[in-house]
Each structure stands twice: as C-alpha cells, then as structure tokens.
Amino acid sequence: MRSFLTRITTLTPIAVGLALGMVAAGVLAVVGGSYACAVVRDQLAPQKITFPQNQAQGLFPDLKQYAGQTVDNGAKAKAYADKFINRHLQEVAGGQTYAQVSTKALAAPDDQKLAAQKATLFQGETLRGLLLSVWGWSVVATIATIGGILLIVLGAILAGLPLTALALGRERKLVAA
Structure with missing residues (x-):
C-alpha cells in the first residue's frame, strides 16, 4: 500500500493535470451536447409539426403517447418519421x-x-429523411452529454486520488515530526 501511495504522490502534478484535462473535456462535451439539443429543438419548433390528437384524426395506436404534441425533440422526430x-x-x-x-x-x-x-x-421521403437526421443529431447530443458527465466524474475522482494521497503523506510527516 505504501508503495502505491508513494508512486501516486510522485506523479501528483501529472495525474492531477491529466484528470483536470478530463474534467475540462467533460465540460466541453456537456456544453456541446446541450447546445446540440437546443439546436434540434430550435430547428423543429418553428416547423410546427404536430401529431394528430386522436385516432379519428389519423393517430396510430402506438403513437398515443404523442397525441397532439408538437415534434420538438429527436425522439418525437423519429416517431413521426418512422x-x-x-x-x-x-x-x-x-x-x-x-x-x-x-x-x-x-x-x-x-x-x-x-x-x-x-x-x-x-416530399414525404424528404421530410422523413430530414426528421431522421434530426433524430441522429439528437442521439449524438445525448451521447456527448452522457460522455461529458462521465468524464467530469472520472476526472474528479482521478484528481482526488493523488491529492488525497499527497495530503495523507503530509499528515503522516507532521505526525512523525
């Protein structure tokens, strides 16, 4: 255990720097993912594509959860297209x-x-293709956001380990003196 702590402590500046780099990359990924989701929403909303209210208006039974809703995100765009x-x-x-x-x-x-x-x-295939492209970008945005969150958490943990080892090492030196 002592050998492990010594190794981590000697690499503290490098390890913390890399970990903070992961956190920074994670923040950028979250910002990028959030931006992409906002663009998807902002591009879909003005089109005012709306699911029918009910089956009498042409709503298919497996689309009931979208009844009367505006297509304003990737999941709804895919459902409407497919x-x-x-x-x-x-x-x-x-x-x-x-x-x-x-x-x-x-x-x-x-x-x-x-x-x-x-x-x-x-016309139908063109609209369908555009909506499926929107869905694809929403998936990319979601993956970027999730990946960013994971990078932030992992980077914080990895930055915390060598700093904790360094703090424990200093504490032991103070107690021994």
Whole structure:
C-alpha cells in the first residue's frame, strides 16, 4: 500500500493535470451536447409539426403517447418519421418506393396519377429523411452529454486520488515530526 501511495504522490502534478484535462473535456462535451439539443429543438419548433390528437384524426395506436404534441425533440422526430410519415407513404402507391414510382413516371410522362404519386413520395421521403437526421443529431447530443458527465466524474475522482494521497503523506510527516 505504501508503495502505491508513494508512486501516486510522485506523479501528483501529472495525474492531477491529466484528470483536470478530463474534467475540462467533460465540460466541453456537456456544453456541446446541450447546445446540440437546443439546436434540434430550435430547428423543429418553428416547423410546427404536430401529431394528430386522436385516432379519428389519423393517430396510430402506438403513437398515443404523442397525441397532439408538437415534434420538438429527436425522439418525437423519429416517431413521426418512422411511425407516421412512413406508414402514410406505404399507402401512396401500394407500398412502392419513390425510386420505383419515379421510374414508372419517367416511362409514362403523361400519367398524372404517377406524377402525383412521385411528387408525394418525394416530399414525404424528404421530410422523413430530414426528421431522421434530426433524430441522429439528437442521439449524438445525448451521447456527448452522457460522455461529458462521465468524464467530469472520472476526472474528479482521478484528481482526488493523488491529492488525497499527497495530503495523507503530509499528515503522516507532521505526525512523525
């Protein structure tokens, strides 16, 4: 035990410096994660995308927890994209994708029904993709925040160990004198 304390004490300035660096990196990660969450919210809120109030208005049963809510965070953006828009897109052209409908529309340029389906699928897939990107950035923000908190806690613990060992060593020297 004494050998361990001696080693930590001799490396105190380096260990504390590295630990404080971890704390600083953690603070930056938390600030960055919080900023990213705020940007997600600030970009979504003005769009005023809202889930329907109830099933009669088109709300799917597995989205009840979002009934009437505005899409203002990553989780809601993902739910709206995957469980609302995507389901409606499946109904546009019998489950065909934009690429499939677009190919048919190019082959039949006078077919108004195909042109309308192509436009609807393009717009829906674009909105869906944007919402899923927002969700992805919200996940990155959450990971950065959690990682930052862990770095702060770990850095504080690692800074405290050599300082405690140093304090115990000084205390022992004073008692021995």
